[in-house]
Amino acid sequence: MKKKTRSIHTGVYKDTSYNSVTTPIYPTSNFYFDALGKTRGYDYTRSGNPTRSALEENLAALEGGVAASATATGMAAITAVMFFLRPGDHVITGDDIYGGTYRLFNQALRAMGMDFSFVPMRDVSAVQKAIRTQTRMIWIETPSNPLLNITDIARITELAKGKNILTVADNTFLSPYLQNPLELGVDMVVHSTTKYLNGHSDVVGGAVVYGRKELAEKGKAIVNALGLSQSPFDSWLVLRGIKTLGQRMEAHEANARRIAEFLDQHPSVKKVYYPGLKTHPCQDVIQKQMKGSGGMLAFELDRSKVDLDRFFSKLQYFLLAESLGGVESLIEHPWSMSHASMGEEGLKSSGITPETIRVSVGLEDAEDLIADLGQALDHQN
């Protein structure tokens, strides 16, 4: 089965009483027993719920995993994975990972006795050098946020082989439609389903997808013990969003490519970061591991030509907002918004400048989007 077919059919048919075409929402905290020790597969919704199972089966099929856990948020999914580790364990990750992940690692988990090395992951030798005897996990996020740096997933997972090091990939930016890290050798994949998987900006959610049965058993026990699972209603919304994932990703990419090309030739734009442009420095890895370039891009605005406040206030269709992956186009300023918590030093060393603009390209008509950007760049008085 191809992905578009899977996203519509896998897991969804849970109503054997009336054959409903969509998955019923089971808004129940608990399930009664037929007799002592005899259930119909569910007893308590934190531990399991048929609506959530439908979503989990669907997600596992899309990523090519053995099972999945649907969690309340993306951060809940990341928290679950980090509970595979113990105090004293060391983790290697990128120096340009999602800000919330950085905060969880650097503040909450450091305080619990774990150690982290933040390295430029696009450089495989930097990862190799950071490996210690205590290293138990390598955390990959590619493409990175907001500058779309690419990490070679297969080469990084090679480094972990035979060393008792778990490899995990945050696949939020491309979604399972455009990249499948389990096929490239990682042990687990996490998602913020808030973004492309749900795709409609109306729910927060997350997922862990497991590459092996023993990881699934451990992960599901952690999600249950910590109480991280997603509500039946939110699970239903994400499952509903996933049915159009393939069509949406193709349309996000088609729009992003046109906008990237438009910005690339605009005199007020100094640089465009988009994996679909031939000028992106990682073309060989992009061709090897990505099935598309996705809908996220960033660019450097020439502030000698364009006033930042005026640029944002002139835009009609691009909402000034954080988050990404929804049908509506969003634009933001990483320096003062999504990445401000990195501090000026951290921002500079990761390559983010006060002129960096990040765009989540939505599904509006590309001509309207390009005209909107054009008028905001050109009419500066």
Ligand SMILES: *Cc1c(COP(=O)(O)O)cnc(C)c1O
């Ligand atoms: C948004 C995001 C997260 C966190 O997900 P939430 O649903 O906001 O908790 C993690 N990783 C990436 C790459 C994200 O974009």
